[in-house]
Amino acid sequence: MHSPVAIKGRVARVAAAWGALCASCLVSAPGHADDLVASVAPDTGLKSWSYEGDSLAIELLQVPPDFIRASYARRGLPPEVREAVATRCVFGTIVRNIGDQALSYRVADWRYRAADGVEHPIKTKSEWLEEWHGMGVRFSWSILADDATFEVGDWIQGFTTMPEPHGSTLALTVAWSVGGEHYEKTLAGLECAPAPE
Secondary structure, three states, X not given: OXXXXXXXXXXXXXXXXXXXXXXXXXXXXXXXOOOOEEEEOOOOOOEEEEEEEOOEEEEEEEOOHHHHHHHHHHOOOOHHHHHHHHOOEEEEEEEEXXXXXXXXXXXXHOEEEOOOOOEEEOOOHHHHHHHHHHOOOOOOOOEOOOEEEEOOOOEEEEEEEEOOOOOOEEEEEEEEEEOOEEEEEEEEEEEOOOOOO
16 A cells, blocks of 8 residues: 555656646647547657647647557566557547546456457456566556546546557547446547657
């Protein structure tokens, strides 16, 4: 069990790292209400996408493979764990409740569609943990929680991973519930971080 101070410190470090990744994504594409808004960080060239609608705000930030390798290496994770994540398409995912009642989601309900046009499930945190525990690794931080219910103004963050090549484009369908109502939104045109040069 981690102390609240340790957890707050870890959240602050993650927020700072993601802030550095996005580096205040100031260049935005025009959008309308309920549209996906794309941004590019001028100093890094990394892209992000944000959507707000039906009480949900979600932001997806490209996470380069070298960032994954470095951050996992700092935590002493073995190369096979680092490579298992770094070789995938990874988005830093921030989900916020911007409505007026509790919001819930389950990653098991999310799907992505890549170039093959077929919908695929998202690998959940529980699936990652089972794989890592099989390697003797007890690390449980970084992947977006399988499911969450959070109150107005609350938020959660973590990595969302898909076994797609770096630089590929995909569509992510997210699902959530508010007050017994179920919602879905497909976020098209998401670009995986490019492969390192």
